[in-house]
Amino acid sequence: MKLNDAFPSNYLKSADLQGRTVTVTISKYAMEKLGDEQKLILHFLGKEKGMVCNRTNATLLAFYYGEDLNQWIGKSFLLGTEPVTFQGKVTEALRVKGTPTTNAAPAPALQPAPVMAPAPVADAPFDDEIPF
Numbered sequence: 001m002k003l004n005d006a007f008p009s010n011y012l013k014s015a016d017l018q019g020r021t022v023t024v025t026i027s028k029y030a031m032e033k034l035g036d037e038q039k040l041i042l043h044f045l046g047k048e049k050g051m052v053c054n055r056t057n058a059t060l061l062a063f064y065y066g067e068d069l070n071q072w073i074g075k076s077f078l079l080g081t082e083p084v085t086f087q088g089k090v091t092e093a094l095r096v097k098g099t100p101t102t103n104a105a106p107a108p109a110l111q112p113a114p115v116m117a118p119a120p121v122a123d124a125p126f127d128d129e130i131p132f
Contacts, residue, residue, distance in 0.1 A: 004016075009049070010049060010050060011041070011049055011050055011051065011052050012047075012049040012050065012051040012052075012094065013094075014081040014091075014092035014093060014094050015092070016049065017079070017080065017081055017094070019081070020080070021078050021079065021080035021097055022078070022079055022080070023076050023077070023078055023079075023100050024044040024045075024047065024076065024077065024079050025044060025045040025074065025075065025076040026042055026043070026044060026045075026072045026073055026074065026075055026076075026077075027043050027044055027045045027073065027074075028042075028043045028073060029041065029042050029043065029053075029069050029072065029073070030043070030050075034052065039052050039053075040052070040053040040058060040069075041053065042072075051079070051094060056095070056096075057094065057095065057096045060096040061075075061077065061096055064077065064096075064098075064099050075099075076099065076100050077096050077097070077098065077099050077100070078096070078097040078098045078099065078100065079094060079095070079096065079097065080094075080095055080097045081093060081094060081095060082095045
């Protein structure tokens with residue numbers, strides 16, 4: 001038995017992802033009291049656990065989908081983990097990694113600009129009055 005099995009949580013933890021990046025779709029959100037604070041909790045289609053959404057992740061979701069949380073419902077994003085320093089120790093944190101479309105395919109290769117022939121130079125005298 002693992003420790004997480006002995007003490008199950010209603011909230012997603014970085015260990016639940018087992019090092020994977022997954023696509024999740026927001027089904028609803030709620031403000032819930034955890035300890036002395038109200039926290040934003042995101043719930044996902046087909047998933048039992050909600051995710052406590054910190055400011056870092058909320059700011060990224062707002063970048064992709066706007067400031068109105070109602071507009072986030074039905075939207076998908078990539079959820080993964082990354083190492084962070086918390087209270088002087090390195091630990092894994094849940095992180096919004098992008099949207100399925102931002103990371104789905106590499107950007108198309110840029111085409112080189114066509115080489116243009118230089119414009120013909122006029123036979124005008126130089127203007128020494130120009131200050132540069």
